[in-house]
Amino acid sequence: MTEPVRSPILETLAGKALSPPPVWLMRQAGRYLPEYRALRAEKGSFLNLVYDSDAACEITLQPIRRFGFDAAILFSDILIVPHAMGQDLRFAEGEGPRLSPRLADATLESLTPARHHYQAIWDTVRKVRSALAPEKALLGFAGSPYTVATYMVAGQGSKDQADTRIMAHADPARFNALIEAITLETIDYLAGQVEAGADALMLFDSWSGSLSPSGFERHVIAPTARIVSSLRARFPHTPIIGFPRGAGEKAPAYARETGVSALAIDESTDLAWVVANTPETLPLQGNLDPMALKAGGEALTCELRRILDIMAGRPHILNLGHGIDRFTPIAHVEQLLATLRGR
Structure with a gap:
């Protein structure tokens, strides 16, 4: 009997240190x-792509075909949850997302849920998993409740939340009720992604760094846990990656108390x-500077080797510290x- 094909990403998430480490990029x-x-x-607008499961499947697979990354991550957006909760969502060209009514001025109870929006995302997961090679992991994701709340309250992104x-x-x-509602929606949304075929999940808390330690404990750690x-x-066998961007010295407590x-x-x-400051068995993901990737050349090689030296012998998924910049040359990827695979 042939041994089943193993995913390097899932092996790493199970605590195995691989050399070279598996890689995907936010x-x-x-x-x-x-x-x-x-x-x-x-296709036109961004949302047209997200809600067209054939198009979203194709986009999810594009970097796998071109680069052979070890994981595909679902092409979607963290604001699908507020859209399904009843806020109107649009993406203004050059300005980013806009949600209305903004909850600084309206109540959560005034929204009419539109949970049918989840179905297209779950359909995309099914199609990607069907098309993806077994050794390639498929990552589903959602925004963490605090970060999603910042958009729902302000109606858009902001510098200081x-x-x-x-x-x-x-x-x-009122704010705790909002966090509670987002938390429950996120659990159902992510459960649907796993049922559709996601191998692992990621929680993005992009604005967690704006909170005080006590706020971080209440609004980031508690709902994530x-x-x-x-x-x-x-789903006891489905790994969950947590990304508390900007957490700094609070990151070890996040890992310990959330159970990611x-x-x-x-x-x-x-x-x-x-x-x-974290257990040696805890897998870490990151943290190459996206600007080092954009710069390329010797700077990129040096940064990569520095990270690999630090992470030697530790379960590690190589990734960026945030999303790839839109003007990053393909040659640098x-x-x-x-460099990684020839090391």
Whole structure:
């Protein structure tokens, strides 16, 4: 009998240190690829792509075909959850997402849920998993409740998340109810992704770094722990990667108290410090600076080798500290992979 094909990503998430480590890149399916830009021009708006499961499947697979990454990550957006909760969602060209009504001015109860939006995403997962080679992992994802709340309250992204932080202080009961609602929606949404074929999940908390330590404990760690425990009860073998961007010295507590399977590290955090302050069995993901990838050349090679030296013998998934920049040359991604795999 032939031995089943193993996914390097899933082996790493189970605690095995591989050399070279497996690799995928945040936002690997997107605007830096000419094949993505061509399909975007054909289909029109970003949401047209996300809710067209055939197009979203194709976009998810594009970087796998071109680069042979060890994992595909679902092409979607963290704002699908507020859209399904009843906010109107649009993407203004050159301005980013817009949600209305913004919850700084409206109540959660005034929204009419539209959970049919999830179905297209789950359909994409099914199609990708069917088309993907067995050794390639498929990652589903969602935004973590605090980060999703920042968009729902302000109606758009912001530099300091001021509207959301003010609500959390001035009207904690209302804000806690919002976090609770997002948490429950996220559990159901991610469960649907696993049932459709996702091999692992990732929680993006892109704005967690804007919170005080006590706010981080209440609004990042507590809801994330609830999501992880709920999903693990239903899917005990599905790993969950947590990404508390900007957490800094709070990252070890996040990993310990949420129970995530792996901790993703942003580029501003000292990777050697994280290694020293987390259990050696905890898989880490990251944390190459996206600007080093954009720069390419010797700077990229040096950064990559520094990270690999720090992570030697540790379960590690090579990734960026945040999403790939849209103007990153394809040749630099090829350089990264050639250096990694030829080491």
